Amino acid sequence: MTDMTIGKVADVVGVGVETIRFYERRKLIEQPSRPREGGYRIYSDATVKRLHFIRRAQELGFSLKEIAELLELRDADAPRADASNVQQRAMAKLRDVDQKIDQLRQIRQGLAALVDRCPGQGPLRCCSIFEALEQNAVPASRPTVSEEIGMQTIRLSIGGMHCHGCEEIVRHVLEQQTGVKGCSVSHESGEARVAVDESEISDEQLAEAVRGAGYSANIMNIPE
């Protein structure tokens, strides 16, 4: 596995050739050795590892800048290069991610409210969404469609179901909730319809239950 040229390395690590050169320019990896002046780059195992590191750290949400700092820590045998330093950075990033999630949740809230208050047909001016956007606030109260219909069927968008077994599990979980009268689950469409008495359980509680089983779940506000 040693002595790979840039193309092989790119394949192994799962990035583009240009990307590796880009990292080199950004000094995330050192200049690889070459057989002669102007020859091909030959990558050591250490550098390949380094690239893996970069890739994984990126997947965890670290920016290239932050990764550079982590790598510097790793290289330095300096006293400050200890585990607590690294852990602190990871924790900071965790807080970061939590914040982003919260922000997205708020956005989600706003969007869901908007969608819910839209008649879904007719001319534009019927869509309070639009008017709401022109003012500087989300429409606070207004009977939602769900309220008008007195909806009994909740639809959930569920991620992470890969097989029939997953369906069974989700069904199982849903049916164990109080207030659930029945449900159908499809891993193909990634969707569940749940017949509930809404006075007994909320849609969010339902979603949370599904999440507790390890799937992602979000409420789909508009039936059909």
Next chain:
Amino acid sequence: MTDMTIGKVADVVGVGVETIRFYERRKLIEQPSRPREGGYRIYSDATVKRLHFIRRAQELGFSLKEIAELLELRDADAPRADASNVQQRAMAKLRDVDQKIDQLRQIRQGLAALVDRCPGQGPLRCCSIFEALEQNAVPASRPTVSEEIGMQTIRLSIGGMHCHGCEEIVRHVLEQQTGVKGCSVSHESGEARVAVDESEISDEQLAEAVRGAGYSANIMNIPE
């Protein structure tokens, strides 16, 4: 409140002056009227509303490009400019946001696992996080600090896992239990190994948690 110059409008809407000019270039808003050639821009209420719209839509996660489309719909009295069209866009964006949230949740998971497995002190090489990053796998399970400190490894025999997704779910469920420091799950062998602090959770509780997710679970008494 009419007849505002760009600075006033910027204040009212809550954006920078340059930003308004930028929107003008992007044709999100029309050219405002001016008293004379080369004079100051004077903004109509309609344009101010439009800016509010842009701002609000942005807060809801729409890109400028998407906002341009929404505005076009709004301008057009065309037949396609109806509420359902708008609602559909909002719903698409909602799905988008949901997806982003799910992604972030996964990132969060990974980070949390990392932080959890770090001793939090001592030299770098003690931090399994780091080594994990160099390999190409998530630092899922790996003999960790927890074991050194006197953690126990519990083995569970699990039925009903049909795919990789199921593994993930079981892992998820296990990792959410208090006292669980890490685990590895295989649907092929139908087995899970869980690193736990047994003073915090019992093997039977663990099995029960897995059952709660819809799988069968039993404790394997003989390690290895």
Next chain:
DNA sequence: CTTGACCCCGTACCGTGGTACGGGCACTAA
């Protein structure tokens, strides 16, 4: 009528994470 704040315009630049181009060598298998 002056002064100072405000606004004009075009253009360049920021950070983020890459991708694309194109002429010319380096390598390798036949």
Next chain:
DNA sequence: TTAGTGCCCGTACCACGGTACGGGGTCAAG
């Protein structure tokens, strides 16, 4: 030896949503 790849290098460019600059003109208060 020769064809066909793979790689070399520098530079330019992409989307995204702005921000900054700088040398002027405009406007309203005093």
